[in-house]
Amino acid sequence: MNLSGKVHKFDQNDINTDYIIAGKYKFKTLDMKELAQHVMEDLDPDFYSKVTPGDFIVAGNNFGCGSSREQAPLAIKNAEISAVLAKSFARIFYRNAINTGLPVVECDTDQIDAGDRLEVDLGCGIVKNLTKGIEIKAKPLPDVMIKILRDGGLAAHFRKYGDFNIG
Amino acid sequence: MGQTIIEKILSSHSGKEVKAGDIIVANVDLVMGQDGTSPLAIRAFNDMNGEKVFDPEKVAMVIDHSSPSPNEGVSALHKLMREFSSEKEFKLYDIGEGVCHQLMPESGKVGPGKLVVGADSHTCTYGALNAFSTGVGSTDLAAAMISGKMWFKVPETIKFICHGELPQGVYAKDLILHLIGDVTADGATYKAAEYTGEAVRALSMEGRMTMANMAIEMGAKAGMMEADEKTLQWLSNYTNEEFTAVSPDSDAKYVKVKEYDASKLEPQVAMPHRVDNVTGISNIVGTPIQQAVIGTCTNGRLEDLRIAASVLKGRKISPRVRLIVAPASKQIYIDAMNEGIIQTLMEAGAAVVTPGCGPCVGTHNGVPSDGENVISTANRNFKGRMGNGSANIYLASPATVAVSALAGEIANPREISSRKVV
Ligand code: SF4
Numbered sequence: 001m002n003l004s005g006k007v008h009k010f011d012q013n014d015i016n017t018d019y020i021i022a023g024k025y026k027f028k029t030l031d032m033k034e035l036a037q038h039v040m041e042d043l044d045p046d047f048y049s050k051v052t053p054g055d056f057i058v059a060g061n062n063f064g065c066g067s068s069r070e071q072a073p074l075a076i077k078n079a080e081i082s083a084v085l086a087k088s089f090a091r092i093f094y095r096n097a098i099n100t101g102l103p104v105v106e107c108d109t110d111q112i113d114a115g116d117r118l119e120v121d122l123g124c125g126i127v128k129n130l131t132k133g134i135e136i137k138a139k140p141l142p143d144v145m146i147k148i149l150r151d152g153g154l155a156a157h158f159r160k161y162g163d164f165n166i167g
Numbered sequence: 168m169g170q171t172i173i174e175k176i177l178s179s180h181s182g183k184e185v186k187a188g189d190i191i192v193a194n195v196d197l198v199m200g201q202d203g204t205s206p207l208a209i210r211a212f213n214d215m216n217g218e219k220v221f222d223p224e225k226v227a228m229v230i231d232h233s234s235p236s237p238n239e240g241v242s243a244l245h246k247l248m249r250e251f252s253s254e255k256e257f258k259l260y261d262i263g264e265g266v267c268h269q270l271m272p273e274s275g276k277v278g279p280g281k282l283v284v285g286a287d288s289h290t291c292t293y294g295a296l297n298a299f300s301t302g303v304g305s306t307d308l309a310a311a312m313i314s315g316k317m318w319f320k321v322p323e324t325i326k327f328i329c330h331g332e333l334p335q336g337v338y339a340k341d342l343i344l345h346l347i348g349d350v351t352a353d354g355a356t357y358k359a360a361e362y363t364g365e366a367v368r369a370l371s372m373e374g375r376m377t378m379a380n381m382a383i384e385m386g387a388k389a390g391m392m393e394a395d396e397k398t399l400q401w402l403s404n405y406t407n408e409e410f411t412a413v414s415p416d417s418d419a420k421y422v423k424v425k426e427y428d429a430s431k432l433e434p435q436v437a438m439p440h441r442v443d444n445v446t447g448i449s450n451i452v453g454t455p456i457q458q459a460v461i462g463t464c465t466n467g468r469l470e471d472l473r474i475a476a477s478v479l480k481g482r483k484i485s486p487r488v489r490l491i492v493a494p495a496s497k498q499i500y501i502d503a504m505n506e507g508i509i510q511t512l513m514e515a516g517a518a519v520v521t522p523g524c525g526p527c528v529g530t531h532n533g534v535p536s537d538g539e540n541v542i543s544t545a546n547r548n549f550k551g552r553m554g555n556g557s558a559n560i561y562l563a564s565p566a567t568v569a570v571s572a573l574a575g576e577i578a579n580p581r582e583i584s585s586r587k588v589v
Contacts, residue, residue, distance in 0.1 A: 091357050144318055154211075158314075164316055
């Protein structure tokens with residue numbers, strides 16, 4: 001699975017789920033397209049309008065901390081962001097992203113700046129920074145998660161097996 | 168090799184000896200969702216071609232986050248939950264029952280050795296009852312409702328030993344804020360916390376729940392505690408089930424051990440906009456506030472309301488401040504009425520709202536205005552958390568919040584008789 005696009009960089013650590021999608025929106029609707037318009041709004045009010053489909057969100061440590069709201073990865077996915085790259089992720093966000101089919105890549109993001117063009121090979125865990133002409137190695141996903149992502153998320157996994165099949 | 172509490176619970180629920188780092192599928196004893204996460208879980212359940220829930224006795228949903236409904240959008244989602252729970256024949260706690268993290272312990276279904284998953288990040292609260300409980304997302308919740316199972320990576324554990332006795336005016340909330348300030352918001356990511364030491368053993372069950380509740384604010388998967396007489400006594404109010412306490416082995420392996428001296432602590436405050444932005448009260452007294460909140464799954468229990476009432480009794484809050492009180496459950500509300508606590512709070516000037524999440528997450532019940540400062544007993548102070556990205560939230564104990572409401576500015580509960588509050 002190869003992804004390519006340009007970078008939207010959020011330099012701070014600990015970007016929490018309230019920043020990704022504020023509680024005041026998420027409780028109102030199951031319409032993820034509507035939620036997507038408010039993604040990252042408290043950090044960058046115009047964020048949604050700046051995204052070209054396929055772009056990446058790139059951040060520091062502990063991305064997605066805070067609540068368990070799955071609306072966070074779903075809103076990002078519905079804003080047509082192809083993957084989130086961060087130095088580390090909060091645990092629940094990481095699970096939710098994989099379960100809903102949003103790729104998350106754990107790697108050193110210091111060498112990635114706003115506007116850079118990236119090519120990400122999820123299978124090999126390689127991030128190519130085309131703008132800077134460098135390659136960054138990503139931390140591999142656990143096998144369970146690769147299996148769930150390959151099936152197209154946990155719902156598809158359950159449709160296929162009717163249960164967990166990750167032995 | 169010895170095991171930690173969490174390794175033991177995950178072993179007993181997966182049918183094999185597990186150790187940190189293993190990836191396993193475990194049986195769950197209780198599955199819970201709230202109104203912010205359940206609607207998506209219901210959608211995922213249907214998407215998975217789910218038919219029945221694995222055991223209606225072990226599934227529950229709670230309407231607490233926007234309760235009663237503030238608008239039609241939310242009403243539609245609540246309706247979806249009511250229809251789904253009645254069709255699948257499991258218990259729905261409707262408006263006014265309380266916050267999920269008080270209702271699950273009160274249900275008697277959570278106790279030592281149990282494994283609980285909840286689609287709410289503060290599900291880690293039941294670690295106070297010696298259960299392994301953790302937050303998951305809606306899709307995970309749907310999978311658990313169908314299968315009664317969940318996959319886990321067995322976490323490593325950080326042990327927090329809190330020595331000494333908390334000084335007067337210093338509470339469980341101050342202790343946990345201090346720990347979070349020390350290890351930071353991601354200091355325990357992918358790991359479990361185990362809290363121990365005489366300061367923890369001396370806490371009431373309410374205080375222990377406050378500490379376990381905030382484990383997630385350091386990124387932890389769980390905030391575990393041992394069970395003792397107090398735990399069993401507390402549980403006996405809600406269930407006849409006999410539980411076996413799960414203790415860590417003496418040679419259990421910890422990834423880190425941190426030690427603290429509780430007797431040196433002063434009241435603590437988390438400053439905007441991060442829970443780990445913690446300071447001692449003396450550095451921040453005098454900051455003006457416009458709204459004060461007592462409640463939430465962190466500090467909305469009877470003991471918390473009692474502490475607030477003892478500060479507010481016979482006094483009036485500052486005319487510059489709104490004080491909002493949200494009891495954590497209907498039972499707590501009733502008990503607080505019977506003790507005269509509610510009357511005391513209202514006479515002091517509090518607005519008491521429906522048991523539930525109250526204004527914690529910005530859906531209703533007291534959204535602050537631009538530039539306002541709020542002091543709250545909640546667990547999160549992120550920008551926009553209470554519904555306005557231009558407000559500032561300070562987190563503190565019920566005593567600190569109550570005394571600050573009197574003073575109209577952040578004040579020290581240990582100086583309750585200071586000029587400003589009398
Ligand atoms: S009280 Fe606040 S933190 Fe607790 S469950 Fe409700 S919204 Fe979440």
